Amino acid sequence: MKNNVSDILKVLPHKYPFLMIDKVISTTDTKIITLKNVSHNEPYFSGHFPDFPIMPGVLILEGMFQSGGLLFGFANLVKEQLAYVTTIDKVKFIKPALPGDQIKFEINITTNLSKYARFSGKAYVDDVLITQATWTSVIINNTKE
Numbered sequence: 001m002k003n004n005v006s007d008i009l010k011v012l013p014h015k016y017p018f019l020m021i022d023k024v025i026s027t028t029d030t031k032i033i034t035l036k037n038v039s040h041n042e043p044y045f046s047g048h049f050p051d052f053p054i055m056p057g058v059l060i061l062e063g064m065f066q067s068g069g070l071l072f073g074f075a076n077l078v079k080e081q082l083a084y085v086t087t088i089d090k091v092k093f094i095k096p097a098l099p100g101d102q103i104k105f106e107i108n109i110t111t112n113l114s115k116y117a118r119f120s121g122k123a124y125v126d127d128v129l130i131t132q133a134t135w136t137s138v139i140i141n142n143t144k145e
Contacts, residue, residue: 011134012066013082017043020063021105024070030109036063037109040099054095060131061088064121067105072117072137083117087136095130105128115139 009015023066025033038055045053069083097103104124111118115137123131 012069014066018062020059020066021070025104027071030112032067032099032105034063034070034105034107035083036069036103036105038099038101038103040098042099045099047121053099054102055103057093057131060093060097060103060123061091061108061133063103064105064107064119064123064133064137067107067135068109068117068119068121068135068137069108071107071119072112072139081139081141083139085135086138090130090132091133093131095125095128097125097130101125106114110134 005022008021008024009019012019012021014020019038021034022037025035025037027033042055045055048054048056052092055127065085069084072083077131102125104127105121105142106124107119107121110120116136120134121132122129
């Protein structure tokens with residue numbers, strides 16, 4: 001897998017403004033490291049919170065989930081399939097992500113069974129842990145029949 005946004009857009013179904021990955025740093029069969037640049041002009045900052053803008057925690061989780069989706073092997077799936085998050089466990093929000101931060105996501109697959117995977121992930125800003133979680137994703141057909 002290449003590491004730029006145009007390659008990520010070919011793999012993930014997410015598009016701006018909901019794409020939460022800007023770059024893939026490294027990947028193996030069981031681990032991926034990605035980056036999200038938290039820009040001052042992200043659309044959610046005007047309302048969350050205007051006097052002290054912080055990135056919503058659910059969007060940090062979404063970046064983790066999207067990174068896991070890349071690791072899970074979306075590149076080998078047909079377009080009619082998507083991975084859905086089915087469980088989220090052990091979530092800890094430790095510090096906020098602010099405009100100007102760069103979030104590094106480190107995601108591991110702990111179980112991989114074809115159409116089911118279990119993940120553990122951590123998010124860092126400047127090598128300081130800000131969020132961690134474990135979750136499960138499952139591949140489903142996305143046809144409208």
